[in-house]
Amino acid sequence: MTQVQFTLNGHSTSADIPPWVTLLDFLRERVHLTGTKKGCDHGQCGACTVLIDGKRFNSCLILAVSRDGAEITTVEGLADGPILHPVQQAFLDHDAFQCGYCTPGQICSAIGLLNEGRAESREDIREYMSGNLCRCGAYTHIADAVEAVLEASK
Ligand code: FES
Ligand code: FES
Known part of the structure; x- marks a missing residue:
């Protein structure tokens, strides 16, 4: 396990994550942010796209432990209360x-x-x-x- 700290949708989040877990699986299975979708799991469809430090990435291709300290935004974090992005x-x-x-x-x-x-x-x-x-x-x-x-x- 590796301890990782993110800012996830504006909230400080720390977790112990096995080094082989993708960011997509972490988001969906560990913190239940299931808005981010798994389509191909191979970097070919874009369904898993999230924002990391404001840039778009296929989260199925990124190991969660490699983004220690990053600011991660998923679709759940885009709206400002009732006001949509x-x-x-x-x-x-x-x-x-x-x-x-x-x-x-x-x-x-x-x-x-x-x-x-x-x-x-x-x-x-x-x-x-x-x-x-x-x-x-x-x-x-x-x-x-x-x-x-x-x-x-x-
Ligand atoms: S799930 Fe298809 S690119 Fe990630
Ligand atoms: S895959 Fe159905 S709206 Fe795009």
């Missing part, structure tokens, strides 16, 4: 999901993308979000939602 609100406004399984990863990835500041167009959004798969094919509305937030930020 602008990207969450945009997903609602633009009907950007069907089954919703990919949605937490899509939202965290979109926030990471906006934090990166390199997307300037809808084409950029499609390209830089291409690591987040949606089996329902909601891509058009997902791009609409992210584009709306991007345009509002200009």
Whole structure:
């Protein structure tokens, strides 16, 4: 076991974690933050995307013990009380999901993308979000939602 301390959704969290446990499994199975989804468990679908120090990562590819001291944000930590994060609100406004399984990863990835500041167009959004798969094919509305937030930020 390795003792690890995170700031998780704004709260200081410490845990003893076996060194082989992924951040995804830690989040889902140890602290029951099941908003972060397991799709492929191999870095190919983006369903497990979370924000670490403001950057987006596939949590299935990260060992939890490697992020000692990090600030980790999952979909559960995005809203400010009853006020949704602008990207969450945009997903609602633009009907950007069907089954919703990919949605937490899509939202965290979109926030990471906006934090990166390199997307300037809808084409950029499609390209830089291409690591987040949606089996329902909601891509058009997902791009609409992210584009709306991007345009509002200009
Ligand atoms: S579950 Fe992590 S990328 Fe698919
Ligand atoms: S909304 Fe169903 S997988 Fe994307």
